[in-house]
Each structure stands twice: as C-alpha cells, then as structure tokens.
Amino acid sequence: MKKIEILRIESLSRAPLVIEGFFFKGTDPKAPSLAIVGAMDGDAILPLYCASSMVDFFKNQIDKEKIKGDILIIPSINHYALNINERFWPLDKTDLNMMFPGYDQGETTQRIAQKVFSAIQGYTYGINLERRRDPSNCLPHVKLFKSGYEDLEGAKRFGFKVVHHSELRSIDTVTLQYNWQLWETKAYSIVCPIDNLVDSNISNQINQAMLRFMDRSGVIDYKVFNAYESSVITKSNLKIVKAKKSGIFIPKEIVGNYVTKGQVIGQIIDSLQGNVINEVIASCDGMITCCFNNALILENAVAFRIAKLR
Numbered sequence: 001m002k003k004i005e006i007l008r009i010e011s012l013s014r015a016p017l018v019i020e021g022f023f024f025k026g027t028d029p030k031a032p033s034l035a036i037v038g039a040m041d042g043d044a045i046l047p048l049y050c051a052s053s054m055v056d057f058f059k060n061q062i063d064k065e066k067i068k069g070d071i072l073i074i075p076s077i078n079h080y081a082l083n084i085n086e087r088f089w090p091l092d093k094t095d096l097n098m099m100f101p102g103y104d105q106g107e108t109t110q111r112i113a114q115k116v117f118s119a120i121q122g123y124t125y126g127i128n129l130e131r132r133r134d135p136s137n138c139l140p141h142v143k144l145f146k147s148g149y150e151d152l153e154g155a156k157r158f159g160f161k162v163v164h165h166s167e168l169r170s171i172d173t174v175t176l177q178y179n180w181q182l183w184e185t186k187a188y189s190i191v192c193p194i195d196n197l198v199d200s201n202i203s204n205q206i207n208q209a210m211l212r213f214m215d216r217s218g219v220i221d222y223k224v225f226n227a228y229e230s231s232v233i234t235k236s237n238l239k240i241v242k243a244k245k246s247g248i249f250i251p252k253e254i255v256g257n258y259v260t261k262g263q264v265i266g267q268i269i270d271s272l273q274g275n276v277i278n279e280v281i282a283s284c285d286g287m288i289t290c291c292f293n294n295a296l297i298l299e300n301a302v303a304f305r306i307a308k309l310r
Contacts, residue, residue, distance in 0.1 A: 020074070026070045033070040035125075036072070043085055050203050050210075052075045078096055100174055100176045121185070124185065128189045130189050135294050137194060142189065143166060143191050145177060151188070154217070162287075163233070164191070164238075165232050243302075244300075246268070247271050248296060251303075258287050266280035266304065267279055267280065285308060
C-alpha cells in the first residue's frame, strides 16, 4: 500500500486540510482499475466507515496477489465539516459534490474538487459513496443518472436489490458521477442509509457489494457469495406515500419489506392526545425502498417510497 497526499491546504486557525488516498498496486497491468471516493459531506459517517474499512481490507485481509488491477481509495475529502458534524464545507456552506470537475483557479471547494478529480481520472471504474440527502432510511442501492454515459449492466454486478435509474437534472451535471462518466470512467454512486450510527450489517452489505463488483469486473480475484439479481427502478415505478396529518410517526414496516395495496404500513399519532389520527396506506403492491426516519412528521411529508411491480 502507498499513501498518497492528494491535496494540502494551509489554515490560519487550525491544522492543514490534508486529503489522502490509499493506493494498492495491481499484479496484472492489463486488469481494469478502480477508484473509491468516500465521504464528501461532513455528516456522511457510513460512507466514511465503508471506505476506511475497505482500506483495512486491502491492507490486512486479502492476499496481495489477488489484487489484479490498481485500486485507489479516498475515504474522506471534507475533514473540516466532519470534525464539526456539518454537511457542507463550513467556510462558505458549499456542497463539494456540486463542484466537479473543479477549477484550479476558482473558489476553495472548486480547487479541492479539481485536485481530487485529477487523482481519480483515468480509472476504469469509479465508486462514489453517498449519504442519502432527505430524512429517510433506505435500502443501500446504486444510483445512476440517465446521462447517456451510464453503465446500467455494470451496476447490476454489485448485487443490490435495486438500481435506481434516475432522471438527469441540470444541477446533476456538476456532480462527481456525471463528470467521471464524461471523462470515460464507468462510475456508480452507492447511496447509503442516512443513519449516522454505523450499522455493521448495512456496512457489510455495502462492502461485500463492492467486493462482488470488483471480482465480477476483474479488478480482484476474490469470490463473494451471489446476492440479488438487481431490479432497475425509475421514476415511473416508484410511488410516493405522503402523510395526511402532522404528528408522531409510527412506521409498521421497514425498508426491504414487501407490501400490498391497501395495507396499513404506518400510523400518525396525535402528539397531545395519543390517538391515531391517520393510517398510512400502501398505494400499490411492491417493496418499500425508503421510510421517513424522524419521530415527528409534517402533513404532506413523504412517509414511504414503494417500488411497485411493473
């Protein structure tokens, strides 16, 4: 393993920001290469943990001859935000994942993005670990934009239950995934559940999925049990179930469960009188992919997302 300093920014009031990558040299020059980028948000603890545990795996748990292609892992980019549990770059509240491909003469976050992007350009495959942005627990899954550059078949090699093939918005053209693909890397975003308490079961699922992908893609020679034949979901077969009242939210089902149309999947309780004021009803047959994760819910907030059967 070789530790690489990707960027160092001096600070007047605290220690320098030093972004480091961990490089593992492959044994086969013809094998495909892969880069993993972990936490870009300061509250992205699960992506940070998954990326750092992958460093430990390749450093201490796998025979070096089984690493066929070059692998670069960058566990964290936004250390300053992580130190104070703040999502965005703390100095000007900008989102690092909206700064790619970066600009070396621009604002600080543009310069950070440019340095990181230069380090990860040219890899065959790229994995970006993301924390879910809205207040919902979700199944870990691959998210791919409909950009014209996406590798949908490759996304299925992770073995997650679902691949979310989402519409590309204009704002998404400054994300890491889009620009990575634009510069000819087959890039995928793995969306992690929002909970910042590390769940070892979820993190193991994510790490095994990454290892499964690497083995199936020829980056490593390390067998992992088969998982799911991924179902591709789009906006057309993803149904939103909203709360009709405000109050205390009691989910009756969890993500990954299959439900039927008309089934009671949650309740909203009057916060002062304790009685049920709304039953949350499944709008279709399918699988719950997301569930609101706060005890208090507002009227018209998204309580569940259900991937319906086509």
